[in-house]
Amino acid sequence: MSEILARLDGVSRVYQKGKERVEVLHELNVEIPKGDFIAIMGPSGSGKTTLLNLLGGLDKPTAGTVTVGGAELSSMSNSQLSAWRSTHVGFIFQFYNLLPVLTAHRNVELPLLLTSFSAKERARRAAIALDIVGLADRAKHYPRELSGGQEQRVAIARAIVSDPSLLLCDEPTGDLDRVTADEILRLLQVLNREHGKTIVMVTHDAVAAEFANRTLHCDKGTLEAKEAA
Numbered sequence: 001m002s003e004i005l006a007r008l009d010g011v012s013r014v015y016q017k018g019k020e021r022v023e024v025l026h027e028l029n030v031e032i033p034k035g036d037f038i039a040i041m042g043p044s045g046s047g048k049t050t051l052l053n054l055l056g057g058l059d060k061p062t063a064g065t066v067t068v069g070g071a072e073l074s075s076m077s078n079s080q081l082s083a084w085r086s087t088h089v090g091f092i093f094q095f096y097n098l099l100p101v102l103t104a105h106r107n108v109e110l111p112l113l114l115t116s117f118s119a120k121e122r123a124r125r126a127a128i129a130l131d132i133v134g135l136a137d138r139a140k141h142y143p144r145e146l147s148g149g150q151e152q153r154v155a156i157a158r159a160i161v162s163d164p165s166l167l168l169c170d171e172p173t174g175d176l177d178r179v180t181a182d183e184i185l186r187l188l189q190v191l192n193r194e195h196g197k198t199i200v201m202v203t204h205d206a207v208a209a210e211f212a213n214r215t216l217h218c219d220k221g222t223l224e225a226k227e228a229a
Contacts, residue, residue: 003033004033005034011028011065012221024047030223036198038200041206055200057073069165082114093170105123105139108126109122111161133156188211
């Protein structure tokens with residue numbers, strides 16, 4: 001039996017908008033095996049990003065528990081969650097969120113400033129991450145000197161620089177053309193298959209979902225599992 005990396009037990013998330021109570025997620029029970037690559041699809045407002053935020057410790061459930069790598073996130077303080085995220089989770093977004101005044105290398109190195117690594121070790125890890133995504137020769141380039149696909153590769157390098165076990169991707173190809181998007185998706189497959197990263201990816205793109213091992217369809221706060229074609 002595969003080791004379970006992440007588990008949601010009876011998780012609900014409710015937001016209060018004025019007098020209105022909006023339940024975004026309803027009593028979810030989800031197990032994510034270590035080394036899995038999951039695509040989450042569904043209409044806007046169905047709770048996909050909320051689910052990612054819960055897995056990444058950016059949000060807490062209204063009810064139920066979220067456990068990742070043996071840590072129960074729902075019981076941790078904000079400072080504990082921040083420290084936990086810095087080493088256990090990598091985030092990849094649709095818009096790359098690179099700092100324009102920093103080179104690719106410095107952007108990748110940035111998350112390591114929250115760790116106790118020496119400057120030499122931070123530089124070494126950033127160089128390795130850039131090499132993994134095929135941008136070792138662009139280390140000294142600024143974001144404005146890179147294509148959209150290259151910027152996303154830098155963002156992916158930044159996400160993996162601390163060697164996290166879990167990668168959370170929110171529409172990682174939403175701002176890219178089809179050819180470039182497929183290149184990024186193949187890179188995610190390499191990170192999953194060759195580097196053992198567990199990946200949860202939110203996407204509206206059915207083609208992107210085919211790169212995952214399986215697909216979960218999110219609708220009205222619940223999840224329905226369907227195997228990817």
